[in-house]
Amino acid sequence: MSVPAVIQGIYDSGVAEWMRHSLKAMPFVEAAHVLAIAVVFGSILVVDLRLLGVPNDRRPVTVVSHEMLRLTWGAFIVAVITGALMFAPNAITYFGNTAFRFKMLTLLAAGINMLVFQFSTARSMAQWNLDPRPPVAARTAAMLSIVLWIAVIFLGRWIGFTKGYDFAVPEDIQFDFPQ
Amino acid sequence: MLEFAKWLGTTPVSVAIQSSTWLTPLLQAIHILMIGLVFVSMLMIALRVLGLARTDETFDATWQRFAPWMWRALLVMVLTGFVLIIGEPYREAGALSFWLKMALIAVAVLSVSGLGRTLAGRTGNFAGGPRAAALAIIMIWIAIIFLGRAIAYDTEVWGAWHLGAPS
Numbered sequence: 001m002s003v004p005a006v007i008q009g010i011y012d013s014g015v016a017e018w019m020r021h022s023l024k025a026m027p028f029v030e031a032a033h034v035l036a037i038a039v040v041f042g043s044i045l046v047v048d049l050r051l052l053g054v055p056n057d058r059r060p061v062t063v064v065s066h067e068m069l070r071l072t073w074g075a076f077i078v079a080v081i082t083g084a085l086m087f088a089p090n091a092i093t094y095f096g097n098t099a100f101r102f103k104m105l106t107l108l109a110a111g112i113n114m115l116v117f118q119f120s121t122a123r124s125m126a127q128w129n130l131d132p133r134p135p136v137a138a139r140t141a142a143m144l145s146i147v148l149w150i151a152v153i154f155l156g157r158w159i160g161f162t163k164g165y166d167f168a169v170p171e172d173i174q175f176d177f178p179q
Numbered sequence: 180m181l182e183f184a185k186w187l188g189t190t191p192v193s194v195a196i197q198s199s200t201w202l203t204p205l206l207q208a209i210h211i212l213m214i215g216l217v218f219v220s221m222l223m224i225a226l227r228v229l230g231l232a233r234t235d236e237t238f239d240a241t242w243q244r245f246a247p248w249m250w251r252a253l254l255v256m257v258l259t260g261f262v263l264i265i266g267e268p269y270r271e272a273g274a275l276s277f278w279l280k281m282a283l284i285a286v287a288v289l290s291v292s293g294l295g296r297t298l299a300g301r302t303g304n305f306a307g308g309p310r311a312a313a314l315a316i317i318m319i320w321i322a323i324i325f326l327g328r329a330i331a332y333d334t335e336v337w338g339a340w341h342l343g344a345p346s
Binding site: 031 | 200203204205207208211212214215216218219220222223232233235236244321324325327328329331332335336
């Protein structure tokens with residue numbers, strides 16, 4: 001199955017159709033997406049700042065990262081689900097949108113950065129777990145992480161200003177107040 | 180208020196913001212980043228009170244770690260929000276979501292600073308009152324974030340309660 005066919009399939013799906021026709025679904029889905037992104041960014045930042053030695057305390061890196069782990073992943077799952085619900089009703093346009101493509105690439109880069117940290121840098125964590133200022137590899141990963149997540153949020157906001165719609169905006173909707 | 184908003188929308192500074200193609204998305208992105216800082220800083224303080232995080236340190240330590248970030252990010256959030264309002268005064272003034280959001284921000288700021296002052300110096304875990312307050316503060320901030328996004332969809336969300344002309 002080709003990529004355009006998959007995108008078309010997502011666009012034609014029942015959930016996409018429902019999102020296109022529901023008046024109230026989009027604001028709630030978007031709000032949940034903002035909330036989830038806020039938690040993902042904020043909680044990752046707490047860990048990144050600890051890795052950068054800000055503040056310069058001796059709270060173990062393992063403790064800081066462990067207590068943020070569930071919060072980050074829980075919020076990330078919500079962000080992916082709500083993001084998919086925003087993508088589906090407008091899939092063809094999103095897929096062709098440059099800001100959207102860069103956002104996906106930046107997310108991928110953030111993921112790779114996290115995996116490299118997890119499977120390479122963090123293996124020696126026992127040696128610097130209590131250091132106020134972890135080694136340069138850890139600090140580099142933290143800086144990269146902050147920059148990439150800020151970029152994800154900027155690109156995400158840019159999508160909304162560049163995407164347009166690939167369906168007719170409904171005009172025959174009756175609001176429940178007298179005209 | 181709607182008349183004032185209409186007039187504000189015609190002032191040179193508002194027109195300048197409206198006609199810029201990059202200023203609004205830039206300010207909105209910064210606004211969202213600051214929401215992340217404010218919400219998570221508040222959340223860590225609230226979770227400490229609820230006994231769900233950082234129970235190995237005192238309330239004061241958690242407060243001193245997160246409150247400065249929370250207040251500074253809140254300041255940047257308010258400043259970016261202020262410029263965004265000037266750029267779209269009529270849409271904001273006509274949105275019930277906007278006025279509810281402003282009221283809840285006032286409640287949230289007073290509650291968080293009240294919680295910080297009340298619990299300062301207290302050690303150990305907290306019971307009923309502080310826990311209920313912490314939970315309420317989390318719920319208020321979630322409501323603020325929802326209302327913020329709902330401003331753009333005020334008619335869809337509130338129907339006849341929308342304050343401006345039907346859009």
